[in-house]
Amino acid sequence: MVTIKDVSKKCGVSAATVSKALNGYSDIGEETAEYVRSVAKEMGYLPNATARALKTNRSNNLGVLFIDKTQSGLTHEYFSSVLNSFKVEAERHGFDITFISKNIGQFRMSYYEHCKYRNCDGVVVASVNFKDPDVIELVNSEIPTVTIDHVFDNRTAILSDNVECVCQMVRYLYDCGHRHIAYIHGEDTSVTQKRLASFHKTCKELGIDPPDEYVKQAIYHDPKVSGLATRELLALPVRPTCIMYPDDFSFIGGMNEIERHGLEIPKDISVVGHDGIYLSQVLRPRLTTIKQDTQALGREAAAKLIEAVVSPKTFIPQQIIVPGHIIEGKSVQKLNSTISIVDL
Amino acid sequence: MVTIKDVSKKCGVSAATVSKALNGYSDIGEETAEYVRSVAKEMGYLPNATARALKTNRSNNLGVLFIDKTQSGLTHEYFSSVLNSFKVEAERHGFDITFISKNIGQFRMSYYEHCKYRNCDGVVVASVNFKDPDVIELVNSEIPTVTIDHVFDNRTAILSDNVECVCQMVRYLYDCGHRHIAYIHGEDTSVTQKRLASFHKTCKELGIDPPDEYVKQAIYHDPKVSGLATRELLALPVRPTCIMYPDDFSFIGGMNEIERHGLEIPKDISVVGHDGIYLSQVLRPRLTTIKQDTQALGREAAAKLIEAVVSPKTFIPQQIIVPGHIIEGKSVQKLNSTISIVDL
DNA sequence: TTGTATGCGTTATCAT
DNA sequence: ATGATAACGCATACAA
Numbered sequence: 001m002v003t004i005k006d007v008s009k010k011c012g013v014s015a016a017t018v019s020k021a022l023n024g025y026s027d028i029g030e031e032t033a034e035y036v037r038s039v040a041k042e043m044g045y046l047p048n049a050t051a052r053a054l055k056t057n058r059s060n061n062l063g064v065l066f067i068d069k070t071q072s073g074l075t076h077e078y079f080s081s082v083l084n085s086f087k088v089e090a091e092r093h094g095f096d097i098t099f100i101s102k103n104i105g106q107f108r109m110s111y112y113e114h115c116k117y118r119n120c121d122g123v124v125v126a127s128v129n130f131k132d133p134d135v136i137e138l139v140n141s142e143i144p145t146v147t148i149d150h151v152f153d154n155r156t157a158i159l160s161d162n163v164e165c166v167c168q169m170v171r172y173l174y175d176c177g178h179r180h181i182a183y184i185h186g187e188d189t190s191v192t193q194k195r196l197a198s199f200h201k202t203c204k205e206l207g208i209d210p211p212d213e214y215v216k217q218a219i220y221h222d223p224k225v226s227g228l229a230t231r232e233l234l235a236l237p238v239r240p241t242c243i244m245y246p247d248d249f250s251f252i253g254g255m256n257e258i259e260r261h262g263l264e265i266p267k268d269i270s271v272v273g274h275d276g277i278y279l280s281q282v283l284r285p286r287l288t289t290i291k292q293d294t295q296a297l298g299r300e301a302a303a304k305l306i307e308a309v310v311s312p313k314t315f316i317p318q319q320i321i322v323p324g325h326i327i328e329g330k331s332v333q334k335l336n337s338t339i340s341i342v343d344l
Numbered sequence: 345m346v347t348i349k350d351v352s353k354k355c356g357v358s359a360a361t362v363s364k365a366l367n368g369y370s371d372i373g374e375e376t377a378e379y380v381r382s383v384a385k386e387m388g389y390l391p392n393a394t395a396r397a398l399k400t401n402r403s404n405n406l407g408v409l410f411i412d413k414t415q416s417g418l419t420h421e422y423f424s425s426v427l428n429s430f431k432v433e434a435e436r437h438g439f440d441i442t443f444i445s446k447n448i449g450q451f452r453m454s455y456y457e458h459c460k461y462r463n464c465d466g467v468v469v470a471s472v473n474f475k476d477p478d479v480i481e482l483v484n485s486e487i488p489t490v491t492i493d494h495v496f497d498n499r500t501a502i503l504s505d506n507v508e509c510v511c512q513m514v515r516y517l518y519d520c521g522h523r524h525i526a527y528i529h530g531e532d533t534s535v536t537q538k539r540l541a542s543f544h545k546t547c548k549e550l551g552i553d554p555p556d557e558y559v560k561q562a563i564y565h566d567p568k569v570s571g572l573a574t575r576e577l578l579a580l581p582v583r584p585t586c587i588m589y590p591d592d593f594s595f596i597g598g599m600n601e602i603e604r605h606g607l608e609i610p611k612d613i614s615v616v617g618h619d620g621i622y623l624s625q626v627l628r629p630r631l632t633t634i635k636q637d638t639q640a641l642g643r644e645a646a647a648k649l650i651e652a653v654v655s656p657k658t659f660i661p662q663q664i665i666v667p668g669h670i671i672e673g674k675s676v677q678k679l680n681s682t683i684s685i686v687d688l
Numbered sequence: 689t690t691g692t693a694t695g696c697g698t699t700a701t702c703a704t
Numbered sequence: 705a706t707g708a709t710a711a712c713g714c715a716t717a718c719a720a
Contacts, residue, residue: 001697003698004698013706014707014708015698015708016700017706017707020700023699028705028706032705046461048463048696048698049461049463050398050462050463051398052698052699053394053698053712054392054395054398054699054712054713054714055699055712056698056700059394073428073432074431075424075428075622077419077421080418080424084417087418091445093449095449098405098440098441098442099435105438116345117391117393118393119392255626278623279623279626282627347713348713348714348715349714358691358692359691359714359715360692360716361689361690361691363715363716364690364715367715372689372690373689373690376690391713392712392713395696395712395714396713397696398697398698398712398714399695399713399714399715400696400715401696
């Protein structure tokens with residue numbers, strides 16, 4: 001391994017000079033600096049990130065905390081897409097990323113401890129149980145954090161526009177003639193609360209009043225639970241004409257249940273999802289869903305986190321709302337011309 | 345930050361004693377050791393991985409090199425699944441993982457340089473262009489590596505059993521009565537070569553001889569290219585009765601093309617995929633495909649890599665073959681009773 | 689059994 | 705403009 005010392009020897013200058021030259025300090029003669037750089041390059045010198053981190057207390061390493069309830073880990077398409085975008089942006093700025101978890105080896109450390117242990121400059125937090133004390137400890141620590149889809153006091157958050165998107169979706173369904181809209185939602189999180197409130201508010205504005213049994217709690221990214229909820233909905237005396245799912249992936253459970261009942265989408269029942277993952281667009285019929293801009297989500301999260309790391313003094317926490325939009329598939333029946341009169 | 349020094353002060357012993365006590369050295373009095381441990385815990389002491397790495401030249405950090413041709417990054421379901429399993433096993437052994445890439449910040453470093461820069465103890469390499477000089481540089485370096493689905497001389501490799509799986513699949517199709525089997529394969533890699541050879545060998549054993557125009561080159565994980573290949577196959581005077589795809593994801597391109605021709609799967613044409621990703625099982629009809637054991641692939645890769653890192657002296661590189669199996673879906677027509685006589 | 693001293697590779701401070 | 709030196713936190717060889 002070629003160190004700064006090797007370079008300094010070869011150059012006939014001190015290690016300090018090499019360090020300064022390589023890091024672009026202004027108090028080094030231009031010729032010397034140029035010479036040092038050329039020699040360093042020629043020798044294949046590479047700074048040792050470990051030593052540098054020890055000295056500067058900056059690791060150029062960002063932690064990623066992604067733990068979803070169903071343990072899908074990286075195979076969770078929505079979050080892997082956000083993460084990928086985060087990674088690209090982070091690397092563009094010279095930051096690497098490391099996964100944070102509990103139970104590293106035989107040690108059991110908290111997320112915060114893991115971050116300290118690894119000297120993470122900052123952490124992005126997504127898809128976790130935000131009520132977990134360990135998550136709260138981390139977010140309230142001195143380590144800069146950015147959360148995705150959850151707001152903590154005086155912390156930066158990147159949020160997809162759940163209220164607006166659900167509103168648009170309900171209106172779309174209304175325009176298609178649907179009056180009996182059921183909503184299977186995820187577990188109780190702030191995202192769920194927003195979506196649910198938007199659902200109810202929009203329904204009210206449109207003059208429809210979904211009965212309690214049309215609103216079912218399920219779990220995000222868990223097809224089985226959504227399948228069960230679907231079964232209950234299909235058994236109702238007045239069957240909904242459309243079911244909204246917590247997310248595209250969960251819909252698969254509903255799809256299987258609907259098939260099992262011998263029903264056809266959208267002829268017999270309409271469905272919509274949420275997220276707009278690739279999967280949703282290769283199903284037949286193509287799923288009508290709410291596309292979340294995972295690219296922007298990940299990119300913004302990285303950009304803001306790095307800003308917080310690099311300029312802690314001037315950084316002001318903020319909430320960034322990323323808009324989404326409806327992808328119109330073939331899973332919603334247009335009822336207008338046929339039975340809308342019956343419903344009105 | 346509470347350091348080893350803080351602990352030593354509070355304990356009234358030297359830093360060396362604390363270090364030894366915490367790391368379970370035997371030359372420390374049991375009471376002292378116990379006392380030191382309790383104080384350390386009480387003070388919330390955590391070793392600083394950076395300092396430790398600098399001293400010991402071990403980072404407990406594994407690099408991950410995953411760069412597929414279509415830039416899908418982490419959204420590549422097959423590899424994200426392998427990676428997730430790798431991550432779980434690595435963490436179980438107390439290793440963190442960091443992504444390796446070129447172009448970190450304004451620097452442009454090779455993969456090898458990035459690994460050195462980050463002091464990675466070892467690297468898992470998958471889904472890259474194995475002919476890339478930068479990949480070869482890394483694999484031939486002193487850093488322990490494990491490759492997935494590619495063999496380098498005197499290096500550990502984890503391989504899914506492509507030869508056997510393709511053989512089984514061709515025989516399955518034969519048993520279903522198919523004699524006109526087309527194969528759209530991925531770009532030229534050792535995996536592709538194995539699959540292709542197995543395809544031809546098995547065909548020969550079965551006494552069928554696929555014409556050249558039945559074998560098309562496409563690109564892994566690229567629906568568009570496989571779609572084009574499908575179009576060419578469908579335009580042939582003697583249309584194949586079954587098409588084998590490079591992977592489940594690529595099949596989507598074929599699916600769209602087949603739909604566009606107004607053909608129905610499997611009535612008008614049969615199809616099979618490769619990988620057995622989740623997606624393949626929620627399509628309708630469910631895709632018949634070759635399931636690769638991504639769990640085992642990732643787990644074995646991590647286990648072997650860690651073994652190579654921890655016991656470099658005794659470690660012997662080896663090739664581990666992970667078996668796969670056919671998932672029987674509904675995408676293959678059983679021709680036996682209907683037109684098999686015509687074909688014979 | 690415990691402590692002292694040293695150095696891993698780097699950067700920062702302060703002389704020169 | 706450049707260099708000597710210390711220090712980051714830890715582990716270890718060696719002395720006590």
